[in-house]
Amino acid sequence: MDIQLPAHYYDRLFEGLQVTLQVLALAFALGIVLSVVLGVARLSPSRIARSVSLAWIEVTRGISTIVLLFWMAYALPILLGVDQPSLLLMGSIALGINMGGYGGEIVRGAIQSVPRGQTEASIALNLTETQRLRHVILPQAMRIILPPMGNLTIEILKGTALVSLISLSDLSYEGVKLRVSGRLSPDAPSDAVLFVNILVIYFVVAQIINGLFRLAEWRVNRRFEGARNGVELSPSPKVTAGAGG
């Protein structure tokens, strides 16, 4: 059995892949911002910030991605009275919100794992709260954030397949369209070949994301080790490679 598709199939699939990557990039950008904001707000001294971020995280984690996506695409524009919203934007926002909920908990856990002495030292050095977060806490939390964040990004990549259901022409959508149009021609590849090819494309993209996060991890660790002159202060926190989503 031939497991390659005809060339024009790949053209269509790669067009779809561009939309997938676009959605992934937008969702990732929004997701990272939300994660940091929520993670920090969860540990804020203000009671209001704490409870609002907790409620936000619980709701966005509790709701299914696909339900959130449909609600954002079909219900929210009517409630807000917006005609013809950009589905690409709505889909990305829905995925980004979903990612932010999970990412917020990752960031919170990582910030909490930074030893308390670091916070106390920055207060003693008279750093402002922003400086403390930006220069002391987050760089150290980064080592713990990166591995689960990589898993979460792959979960979001998998989530981008859902935007095909609100008829954005992403990789999955093109695949389904090719399947339907292939029925009319006798020499079309079988459904199995088509879907295995799509799965492999997703797999390759996921491995690339994985590699990028490994690289970032390596760089952060190297910087960290260098700054400490090889003195091991605490056992390196290796987060178990569980699922992000």
Add this chain to the structure above:
Amino acid sequence: MSTDTDPVTPSPAGAHHVAPPDIRPWWLRPKTFVIAAGVVVFAAFMWRFGGGDIRFSTEHRPRPGTTFDWDYFFALVPDMLRGIWVTAQATVAGFAVALVIGLLLALGRRSRLRVVRLPVALFIEFVRSTPLLIQLYFVYYALPDWDITLGAFVTLVIGLGVHYGTYCSEAYRAGINSVPKGQWEASTALNLGPTTKWSQIIIPQAIPNVLPALGNFLIAGFKDAPLGSTIQVTGILAFATAASGRSFDAGVEPYTLIGIGFLLVSIPSAWLVRRLERRIAYERIS
């Protein structure tokens, strides 16, 4: 559900009762029959009642000109509950499949044979990093090429089962690795066979540690189960799609309703899992 009693040593009150080793081979032990009967009954129940073809009632429509019609919203609740019931059934059945597949994958990944270990590792990585949606399409549309035709509900159950099976296998692996080395050495010293070692020593100690992780996967599976609507499972999302298709701006209420329906199930279950997590952490310390 062990029916064995110990006639030799009556255990003193308060002490842990240690059952003598069962000399019967594992396939003759009563426990096996109880588990097998449970699986058969569960499978039969799912086969008979699972994912019945529901028709969602059509008489309700929102009043024209309103953005959010509360009467329409409440009129949709019974249908939503029927939809969520189908989704929940698919989740539970899928997760039961996932627990079994996950165990097999976890054992396969530990295998001493490289021809078993490497393909299993690749399969886990592949399934984990590709979308469930396309996997469902594959099972639904591509498997008939090899004369395997499954109904929509069964497809969803198998899709969820395999997808979350790979996640569960990773959890099991962590649990198995957390069993202290002395336990392995002790089973070797006692000359226990592989079946006894795994079923009596390793698995009973490995599973409790990973129960919270498994619970999280169950909730995650529930969130993915609405995907069944893409292959005509009449679950919760199919209900919303059907309801929103009835008139021009009927989409707001059903989609909001299923969002709320989801939260009502998933937030309490997440809370339960967290409680379980704390409790297990507590028991591990003491």
